[in-house]
Amino acid sequence: MENTTSLPVREPGPETEPYVIEMRNITKEFPGIIANDNITLQLRRGEIHALLGENGAGKSTLMSVLFGLYQPEKGEIYKDGKKVQINNPNDANALGIGMVHQHFKLVDVFSVLDNIILGVEPNTLGFLRKKDARKRVLELSENYGLNVDPDALVEDITVGMQQRTEILKMLYRNNEILIFDEPTAVLTPQEITELMHIMKGLAAEGKSILFISHKLNEIMEVADRCTVLRKGKYIGTVNIDDVTKEDLSAMMVGRNVKFAVDKEDAKPGAVMLDVEHLSIKSRIHKKNAVNDVSLQVRSGEIVCIAGIDGNGQSEFVAALTGLEKAEPGSKISLDGEDVTKKSIRYKNTHGMSHIPEDRHKHGLVLDYTLQENIVLQRYFEKDFQKAGFIRFDKVREYADLLIEKFDVRSGQGALTPARSMSGGNQQKAIIARELDREHKLLVAVQPTRGLDVGAIEFIHEQIVASRDEGSAVLLISLELDEVMNLSDRILVMYEGEIVGEFDPKTTTVEELGLYMAGAKSQEREKGGNDNA
Amino acid sequence: MRKTSSGTSKVPFLRKPAIQSIIASLICILGGLLVGFIVLLLMAVFSKDIPISEAFRGILIVLSGPAAAGNARDVLFTCGNMLFTATPLIMTGLSVALAFKTGLFNIGAPGQYLMGAMGSLLVALSIPQGSIPSWLVWILAFLTGTLLGVLWGSIPGFFKAKFNVNEVIVCILTNWIAANVVSWVFYANQEKFVNIAETKTNFIRKTVSNGVSTATLGLDKLFAGSYLDVSIFLACIIAILLYVMLNKTTFGYELRACGYNRNAAKYAGMNEKRNILLSMAIAGGLAGCGAALWCLNGQQDFKWNTYQSLPNVGFNGIPAALLASNNPIGVIFSAIFLRYIDTGGSYLPGETSFNEYVSQLIIAVIIYFAGFSKFIKDYLKKKQMKKETAATIAGDYVKIPDKPIMSPEENITEESPPQTPVPEEPGEVAETTEVPDGPNAPDGGKDGDDQ
Numbered sequence: 007m008e009n010t011t012s013l014p015v016r017e018p019g020p021e022t023e024p025y026v027i028e029m030r031n032i033t034k035e036f037p038g039i040i041a042n043d044n045i046t047l048q049l050r051r052g053e054i055h056a057l058l059g060e061n062g063a064g065k066s067t068l069m070s071v072l073f074g075l076y077q078p079e080k081g082e083i084y085k086d087g088k089k090v091q092i093n094n095p096n097d098a099n100a101l102g103i104g105m106v107h108q109h110f111k112l113v114d115v116f117s118v119l120d121n122i123i124l125g126v127e128p129n130t131l132g133f134l135r136k137k138d139a140r141k142r143v144l145e146l147s148e149n150y151g152l153n154v155d156p157d158a159l160v161e162d163i164t165v166g167m168q169q170r171t172e173i174l175k176m177l178y179r180n181n182e183i184l185i186f187d188e189p190t191a192v193l194t195p196q197e198i199t200e201l202m203h204i205m206k207g208l209a210a211e212g213k214s215i216l217f218i219s220h221k222l223n224e225i226m227e228v229a230d231r232c233t234v235l236r237k238g239k240y241i242g243t244v245n246i247d248d249v250t251k252e253d254l255s256a257m258m259v260g261r262n263v264k265f266a267v268d269k270e271d272a273k274p275g276a277v278m279l280d281v282e283h284l285s286i287k288s289r290i291h292k293k294n295a296v297n298d299v300s301l302q303v304r305s306g307e308i309v310c311i312a313g314i315d316g317n318g319q320s321e322f323v324a325a326l327t328g329l330e331k332a333e334p335g336s337k338i339s340l341d342g343e344d345v346t347k348k349s350i351r352y353k354n355t356h357g358m359s360h361i362p363e364d365r366h367k368h369g370l371v372l373d374y375t376l377q378e379n380i381v382l383q384r385y386f387e388k389d390f391q392k393a394g395f396i397r398f399d400k401v402r403e404y405a406d407l408l409i410e411k412f413d414v415r416s417g418q419g420a421l422t423p424a425r426s427m428s429g430g431n432q433q434k435a436i437i438a439r440e441l442d443r444e445h446k447l448l449v450a451v452q453p454t455r456g457l458d459v460g461a462i463e464f465i466h467e468q469i470v471a472s473r474d475e476g477s478a479v480l481l482i483s484l485e486l487d488e489v490m491n492l493s494d495r496i497l498v499m500y501e502g503e504i505v506g507e508f509d510p511k512t513t514t515v516e517e518l519g520l521y522m523a524g525a526k527s528q529e530r531e532k533g534g535n536d537n538a
Numbered sequence: 539m540r541k542t543s544s545g546t547s548k549v550p551f552l553r554k555p556a557i558q559s560i561i562a563s564l565i566c567i568l569g570g571l572l573v574g575f576i577v578l579l580l581m582a583v584f585s586k587d588i589p590i591s592e593a594f595r596g597i598l599i600v601l602s603g604p605a606a607a608g609n610a611r612d613v614l615f616t617c618g619n620m621l622f623t624a625t626p627l628i629m630t631g632l633s634v635a636l637a638f639k640t641g642l643f644n645i646g647a648p649g650q651y652l653m654g655a656m657g658s659l660l661v662a663l664s665i666p667q668g669s670i671p672s673w674l675v676w677i678l679a680f681l682t683g684t685l686l687g688v689l690w691g692s693i694p695g696f697f698k699a700k701f702n703v704n705e706v707i708v709c710i711l712t713n714w715i716a717a718n719v720v721s722w723v724f725y726a727n728q729e730k731f732v733n734i735a736e737t738k739t740n741f742i743r744k745t746v747s748n749g750v751s752t753a754t755l756g757l758d759k760l761f762a763g764s765y766l767d768v769s770i771f772l773a774c775i776i777a778i779l780l781y782v783m784l785n786k787t788t789f790g791y792e793l794r795a796c797g798y799n800r801n802a803a804k805y806a807g808m809n810e811k812r813n814i815l816l817s818m819a820i821a822g823g824l825a826g827c828g829a830a831l832w833c834l835n836g837q838q839d840f841k842w843n844t845y846q847s848l849p850n851v852g853f854n855g856i857p858a859a860l861l862a863s864n865n866p867i868g869v870i871f872s873a874i875f876l877r878y879i880d881t882g883g884s885y886l887p888g889e890t891s892f893n894e895y896v897s898q899l900i901i902a903v904i905i906y907f908a909g910f911s912k913f914i915k916d917y918l919k920k921k922q923m924k925k926e927t928a929a930t931i932a933g934d935y936v937k938i939p940d941k942p943i944m945s946p947e948e949n950i951t952e953e954s955p956p957q958t959p960v961p962e963e964p965g966e967v968a969e970t971t972e973v974p975d976g977p978n979a980p981d982g983g984k985d986g987d988d989q
Contacts (some may be wrong), residue, residue, distance in 0.1 A: 329804060351807030360805070368805040373798040378791070382806040386788050394787045 024087030026051045026214045032081035034067050041067040045240045047233055054215045056229035058258050060458040064238040065218050073098045104181030106172040112160045118171050119156035122178050146177050150204045164316035185216040202228045220458040222251045269470045272494035274304035278447050278478035280339040286321045295321040297502040308479040310493035314522050318502035319482045323451050327360045341446050354383045357446035361453045369436045370424045377405035377420035380439050412438035430461040441472050448472055451482040486515050500524045559863040562915035570904030588891045596890045603878040606885040618764025624877040628773040629828025630855025631869040633821040638864045640817035641797035646709030647825040648852025649716035650687040654826025656720045658683030658833045662745040672749040683830030684823050691822015699811035717844045724842035741839040751836025769831035774870055781866040793817055857908035
């Protein structure tokens, strides 16, 4: 922290045109808390300006102020040098401010096209002119390489495609100030590269981009300048060319963070998970979403399934954990016992822990309190119920224990409604619940999705600790950094099949990328001996 | 949970979920009364025969409920009947509320009610008097009515669980099937059940003619001339049991989890299909039980010729549940309140120049406004949530010692939470009648249709 605030800040020269957006000395208070404390953000035309900070640093609040969702107590907003008053999102839209939210704002049962034109539907006398809109959307999606199917329903498409829909939504509205709220959280390396390319292209065309992120690599790659917030305070604005990744990280966290995961070599033991010939029908197309996959995970090792989003990983996990049915002929054994046809409850109580991909959809009952969520799979156990009545005192005790052990932070402790917790702490609560349950196998799906550096570090440590205690870990991740850092063995899944097995020590990200994109396959090369 | 009550002292009174529920309901009632008053006023203004002052008198009569009856004796009598007619309404209200808690809309209460009425009447009138003790007949009839309700509720539950068919559609179908089944059964057995002696051709004999009636424990003397019997207490006990079941037991925990987030319930290993079926079955049982309590009073005429209409008490369970934010205890009060207004309204034609249709109109308006209670509560909650979420996010860092961001006098620590909703509080229970659809849960909205 010592030298970070004194890093050089480029002031706009007298010849520079006025900032396209300038937020001056914004202070936003909530009862008892100052979420934004005298924060200044200056966005130049045609620049990519990163807004860096951990979860809860005040980025979202600041953006909500810019979007008119909150009114700041102090501070002013200028657009092109003129003071503006933004009272609601409509004002922001009128000023050309568009945003891709971290949690997408899409209508599930509408098509991609319908979502894009929603609110600005081209019409003649009230009749939709979808043809024009469609043409424009296709043009935009081609120009920017945002591959979407305009007629697919949003509920049927992958998270990645949903995000591209969101980006198209902004482009379709001709917004000139584009806010990306952690846009890469769900993308593959290739997609991220592509997105970076798109962002640079947009900036070159004169659009101004606010890029909210805590991924330092991406900021280093794409951003021109970076404003760092920590705990609601303004830490500084720096030119990316003048700083290193470590500088930024120190500014953001206030201490030095290690990027690599400390772990010893794996000591694989007995086979804990044995999957044989697992196939699952696809809901979207006629082919199998997962086709004849066989793999083993031993105790004491972390096996990672890498792959681009939508290549069958979600379906694979759903079948593994029992959320979906596998095709006949599939066999899943847990610690030597055939559990293919067993219920989710049976698997839960016989050693399978599952950190789900979507913490809001599966992981939590958002309207339950933290403590009720902590016992989501255990409420019926002897410790927590007596004659059918939940022993809330024991639940409370247990929840407090886990909160302490896993450092889950929330406003009202065990009684906080899960809905009002931050994403990082929601995830921590799930991790706490899953890791504290007795387990022989941990299935962790994107356990660090959308989390900040500090939380990622913590979760990685916990997963490694679980491995070292003898648990088998099956990790499904889209983040190659995570894959390379955490796993002891890497499997690449492409179009529902395992196309390669790698040792993270000897392979490279580039090689994995080739397999993930389907350009290479070990099965093709070696005649299928890796899949047997 | 006992521990937590200490924490609630810190919660501003108006922020407590229970209080918010009650406020929301009161706003609805006031809104309904206000609109009702405006209707009366408009009628007075546009009618030559009605002076403006009649509007004030009219709304006062509606507000005074049974007290509009006049002398103490009549008031007691009216009170007794108000409570008696509230009994089946409490039961159908509970039926709808329970289903809402599990994320289901039980619009089938009228059908379940009809089946319950048929079941209890058939048994109560079929077993010849004297063959077995009449209290045993009462119990058998009560159980039969409840069981037929269970059966009728299970049908939409089964289709929802097994085939993901929208329960509303199946409920509407089962309602009319029930109406016709009941008409047919009694039509086919007219000589046995229909009250020919009193030449009321469309009505079933009173069960008291077969010696079956609910114990009154002197309530009929206290509220002289009224029909009141112990069934009102039974309904209250059932409401309390339901409340305990929902909030204190593992089964209730499962049901609510299914209602809030079906996907998470499935993920956690709960049998969400079984829970849907059970929830609808119990909901049906509650409605059937309400019918049994009404019919077995002994003095009631049941109109068997129902194939063209469904009993209002079934539909009125919906506003009763909504007005109570689906809290079983709250349903007791909301049902009695609805009957209270209805009772007052029934005096309008006699006491004022307004006709009886106006009283029905006012009641309809109030019931209509009851539907807004969730809306108003959501609004109150949203306002609070906005503050809370931001506060909690910022609160993530309260444990980091180096740079406190709170102003010193308003220091928030883990020990003194800013807001502590206690789940046990009556209002909290009733929070959501739908799958979660809050700002943070983009996926929540679609989790009802995962097939």
